[in-house]
Amino acid sequence: MISDDPRLPLPVRISRLKRSRRLRLRVDHDARLLKLTMPWRHSARAALDWVVGQRPWIERQLAAAPDAVPLHDGATIPVEGVPLAIVHQPDARRGVRVEGQELIIGGPAESVPAAIERWLRALARERLSAETARVAAAAGVTVRSVSVGDAASRWGSCSSSGAIRFSWRLILAPPHVLRFVVAHEVAHRLHMDHSPAFKAAEERLFGGPVGPARSELRRLSPSLRAVGRR
Incomplete structure (x- = not known):
């Protein structure tokens, strides 16, 4: 309604x-x-x-609310916490690559936003899958699957069956923030609640207090969600 x-x-x-x-x-x-x-x-x-x-x-x-940051030539977006300038080179080969502080993309201008988002999603899936596997092994638990999406209000979720889903936008954040979200979701494989036992597991898997990383994610959230918005 x-x-x-x-x-x-x-x-x-x-x-x-x-x-x-x-x-x-x-x-x-x-x-x-x-x-x-x-x-x-x-x-x-x-x-x-x-x-x-x-x-x-x-x-x-x-x-x-921060201004929208469309994915086009001249914009600057964070990738793993590092600001990169988008540089469109129409005559370059199709695809996205990082060169220094630039994100280089070839092909027609109208394909730039979709191509960059595909690249970011693929990079997010790669990083999140690897980190989830590492943390799950440390926790002694299994994870049925790891996927990425773009939920409006959640950075991650873990089902009782062991399927974990993350926001691809975590790839925009610094690596320790991504690690915090992974530790949080994997800890749910041990405790499907937010009990003291869960919080202890979360900090053990993260490798220390999670408060600073949680606060940083909360502070960054509006700007991360503005990336790609028109």
Whole structure:
């Protein structure tokens, strides 16, 4: 259900969840939506009134959102935490390669965004698969599969069957941030909760306190999600 409330700067998508115990609100900058989750039997009207009461917070989120960074010639994007300038060379061979501080791509201009995203996804899958295998071996657990996607609000997820899925955007972050997310998801192969035992396993697999890496990911999240947005 989507509501266009004139009191709000963006439409609101309302989702009722049977397991939800409280109202949760998130700004989806890509979709230009406010996403509200609410308990199954909660009043939609009361929930919208609550969202209106959050308007100062919403306005701050919109104002703080970084500008979109389209994947085209002249843009600069981080790859494994290192800023690289995109350089389009139409006459160069198709494909993407790193030369110093530049990301060189050949072929027609209209193919540049899709080609760069494919390259980033492939690099993310390679790095995440290798790191997951390493951490899983240290944990003494098995992982059924590793895949990458582009979830709007989650950096990783682990199913009870051992399938782990990550956001490809982790390849944009510094390597220790990627390692933290891998340690977090592999720790779920030991404990499918966020209990003290889980947190101890997470820190053991990461190799130390995870707080700084978690805070860094939280700080970087808006800029990482802006990459490739039009």
